[in-house]
Amino acid sequence: MKIFERILDRRIRENVKLSDSQCGFVSGCGTIDAIHATRLLVEKHREKQKPVHIAFLGLEKAFDRVPRKTGFRSHDSDQMAARQWLTTARRCMPQPQ
Numbered sequence: 347m348k349i350f351e352r353i354l355d356r357r358i359r360e361n362v363k364l365s366d367s368q369c370g371f372v373s374g375c376g377t378i379d380a381i382h383a384t385r386l387l388v389e390k391h392r393e394k395q396k397p398v399h400i401a402f403l404g405l406e407k408a409f410d411r412v413p414r415k416t417g418f419r420s421h422d423s424d425q426m427a428a429r430q431w432l433t434t435a436r437r438c439m440p441q442p443q
């Protein structure tokens with residue numbers, strides 16, 4: 347992870363509480379755990395004859411293929427300085443109470 351990513355990751359983790367059902371970005375919770383939880387959920391809904399809707403998002407590969415410099419260049423092309431971009435990112439984070 348790059349330094350900037352580590353800083354953002356740390357700040358987000360300090361301010362956001364993930365639910366126990368969250369598996370993405372959680373240490374020790376892998377794909378097998380998510381598959382098992384999904385299977386249990388589907389089985390319970392089948393037993394009760396209720397519909398269940400599931401969405402799968404594989405973002406890791408998408409982000410790995412985008413050069414980081416390109417991402418910052420797109421912000422620069424919008425005439426958005428790095429400091430403004432960080433300020434905007436901070437505003438999106440929940441504030442401690």
